[in-house]
Amino acid sequence: MTGTDIKAAFFIAYKTISKGHKSTLALIVFILSLSFFNLMFVSGFLSGFSDGIIRSMVETTTAHLAVLPQEVPIKKEYIIDQASVRSGIETIPGIEATTAHYQLGGSFAYDKEQDGVFTYVSAPIIAVNQSEEKAVLSVADNIVSGEFPDTLQKDEIILGANLAGGFGTEQSTDLGGVVVGDTVSVVYGNGVSRTYTVRGIFKVTIGSIGGTAYISTKEAEAILSTFNNASEIMVKADLTKYTLDEYMTRIKSLYPELVVETYTTRLSTVGILVAAFNIIALIVSVISIIVAAITIFVMIYVNAVSKRRQIGILKAIGIKESIIELSYVIQSIFYASLAVISGMMIVFLAVIPFLDARPIMMPYGEATLVFTTVGIIINIVSLLVSGLLAGFVPAKMVARENILTSIWG
């Protein structure tokens, strides 16, 4: 293939496109842009779903990193002097905020009708200093009744909707419909018994945090007879500056005796769900690419068949098959490129603004389309490569026909 051949191929492609029926061109581009839109939308929506679940988990449960007590050589129950450890962690560039948790467990008792008939449920309890907690985790943003004040009193408690009951499907592990202002009794694992007034109820449907209760750090320290320790320190980091692994390495270099986990290792069952969605997204994307490729193939084939007389004439006057094939590949890539541009315009100028104006609510919040630069490039390259192959094959099929058959049928 010489430069002259390429120039000749471009000339045929240019004339065929510019002098062809505009309505045919518009139809081809429209159908291909729908294929590209389908490719972008489905993968973007499923990525958004996975991203939404992970974001919800990170914002309400796992944070970016969790620092846990020493395990070797001696397993310790708490991180000692958590204030000092947190100050040390916060000196690492990119670390935005930290918060300390005590993790407890207790048996809840609730007498809904005040008739001496109690409902008992065991549930995990997290003790937090809400004024620090809100900088890392946003459970307070998911309050559906009452409030989650910065200074939770020692006799106040916040319940997850799955524990309180009455906020959705009834579960065997809920208290049957606690409302703000009610009192619940808790017997802790060490035998300490307390009665709390419910100050707020939050609803988080992703993960297990919805079945948890929150009390104040001071209350936990009174129950556990400890001070300035923590069961875990949750860390919020700027992931645009460093990776999770880099933050983990830096924290470990400061506190080698402590255990550091990233949110990816703490997603557990949700992680399996997200992985499953990622596989589904991959499968759907591959199918969308195949559908787009077949669409381009059919379009280019119909176009090539309708131009078989032209192809026959070109061969008859001595134009090489390779020039004719290249001209159809160029046309095909041109159609695919226009489809990419119009498909992107549909997504970014129509669908995303539409979803912003009329959001679709999902369990984790508003549905969003998530696109990564790499993902968009893969989609574009996939469509262009599909266009290249789907343009070449039909052109090859038609160009190989006998000259006289091509011209006269």
Added chain:
Amino acid sequence: MISVKNLVKTYPGEVPTYALKGVSIEVAAGEFVALMGRSGSGKSTFLHQLGLLDTPTEGEVTIDSINVLTLSETERTRFRLEHLGYVFQEYALIAEFTALENVYFPAMALGDSDAKDRAAHLLDLVGLGSRLHHQPHEMSGGEQQRVAIARSLINNPKVLFADEPTANLDTESSATVFKLFQKLNQDLNQTILVVTHEPEDKQYVDRVVWMRDGVIES
């Protein structure tokens, strides 16, 4: 210039069709030959074999001392582009190209840098100097055929083949086309082999070859 020996073309099938049954002919350089005969006599089939648009079943075809039937498909394509001109009955112009583009494109495919100027000159020669930028659908049948003739000449072919070039034209346009062939033959010493079934076309040519049932009669 052209030497054909025992050319056979058989179309296979349950009942094979013997289109050419051993045709032999010699055409000298600069000769203007008309191939005449009834419909179905094999004239067009014969021209298709000489123009390398089809492959004969048997025989030998030498054009300008080259045994063209031994060439590969790629070489045949190149030979058509560089050495042969072919004018079809139904013009066979590229609908998306203008008259000028139809004419200069074969030269452009050879990398000829002044193809446009020569194409304009050829179109002027065939009387279409004012129609360079018209597309085929904007031209009459006679004009389209003259564009096709100009195209066939752009690469200075050794031989010009024309397959019933006036079949779709009125009497006046037909005369114009044949006078043009005659002029090309006389002025440029162009070798021309034309298929026609109009007896009056005999006046323009050097020699008439008659075909009947796939063989040459005279």
